Amino acid sequence: xxxxxxxxxxxxxxxxIRCVDQDAMAQFYRDLLGCTVDRHNKKLDLLQLRAGxxxxxxxxxxxxxxxxxGTAPGSEGRNLDHFAIQIAEFDEAALHAWIAENGLEIVEExxxxxxxxxxxxxxxxxxxxxxxELKGPCDPD
Amino acid sequence: MSENSxxxxxxxxxxxxIRCRDLAALxxxxxxxxxxxxxxEDTEIGLYQVRVGSHxxxxxxxxxxxxxxxxxxxxxxxxxxxxxxxxxxxxxxxAIRTYLSRHGVELGSTIIRGGAEGExxxxxxxxxxxxxxELKGPPDPAxx
Numbered sequence: 353x354x355x356x357x358x359x360x361x362x363x364x365x366x367x368x369i370r371c372v373d374q375d376a377m378a379q380f381y382r383d384l385l386g387c388t389v390d391r392h393n394k395k396l397d398l399l400q401l402r403a404g405x406x407x408x409x410x411x412x413x414x415x416x417x418x419x420x421x422g423t424a425p426g427s428e429g430r431n432l433d434h435f436a437i438q439i440a441e442f443d444e445a446a447l448h449a450w451i452a453e454n455g456l457e458i459v460e461e462x463x464x465x466x467x468x469x470x471x472x473x474x475x476x477x478x479x480x481x482x483x484x485e486l487k488g489p490c491d492p493d
Numbered sequence: 494m495s496e497n498s499x500x501x502x503x504x505x506x507x508x509x510x511i512r513c514r515d516l517a518a519l520x521x522x523x524x525x526x527x528x529x530x531x532x533x534e535d536t537e538i539g540l541y542q543v544r545v546g547s548h549x550x551x552x553x554x555x556x557x558x559x560x561x562x563x564x565x566x567x568x569x570x571x572x573x574x575x576x577x578x579x580x581x582x583x584x585x586x587x588a589i590r591t592y593l594s595r596h597g598v599e600l601g602s603t604i605i606r607g608g609a610e611g612e613x614x615x616x617x618x619x620x621x622x623x624x625x626x627e628l629k630g631p632p633d634p635a636x637x
Binding site: 355356357358359360361362363364365366367368369370384385386387390391400402403404405406407408409411417418421422423424425426427428429430431432433434435436437438439440441442443446447449450453454465466467468480481482485486487488 | 509607
């Protein structure tokens with residue numbers, strides 16, 4: 353298609369989720385999933401959480417950045433179906449116990465294809481209904 | 494803060510899945526314009542995987558089986574994902590703008606904001622269905 357892009361894509365850097373209750377969302381991603389706070393820009397209501405090599409940013413829909421995107425997301429008609437985080441260990445029994453202990457629900461689970469091949473995945477929902485796929489190491493083949 | 498009890502450690506992002514109306518238009522954008530490549534196409538469930546470097550952007554048409562589960566197509570506003578960012582090299586703002594303009598891509602401002610690897614420049618652009626994609630350059634020593 354004519355000229356080539358003057359860039360090469362290396363991969364994902366961050367994903368930014370618009371949220372109604374930023375505190376509840378932060379609790380989920382930080383206290384439950386184990387993200388750490390990278391930066392908190394209070395002026396912009398932007399909370400940047402580190403998930404390994406990348407960031408999950410939370411912006412409040414009623415904050416400076418969030419307001420630019422209009423209303424809060426509904427339960428349907430979302431632009432992001434789900435996103436996936438690679439996890440280093442996939443101990444199915446421990447995961448199930450942790451999910452039950454924390455009152456979470458398994459949306460679906462099973463081997464899924466991801467960026468590094470096929471491996472086990474479990475899908476859960478954050479407090480605002482976003483589906484998060486926890487993706488274990490890929491099966492060697 | 495409660496102690497994190499998760500029986501795993503986080504490595505990083507793997508993929509994002511975008512619900513879309515016009516698969517062909519999004520494939521053109523992510524592949525022909527940005528340089529992604531089709532990795533797998535599952536026409537049975539309706540999932541089209543575009544490789545973007547080490548990771549994947551999945552396209553999920555709203556009128557195919559997987560996409561239908563999420564209800565109607567997303568509107569212009571009220572998105573659950575504000576944007577996502579892709580690391581790109583090299584970062585030459587002028588060259589990127591010239592190239593994308595030629596392809597009719599809607600360009601936003603260039604901002605210096607913290608990414609996963611530090612502060613660096615990034616340009617916000619829109620895909621054909623209004624999703625904001627940030628093309629993020631390497632961290633700039635001037636800001637770190």
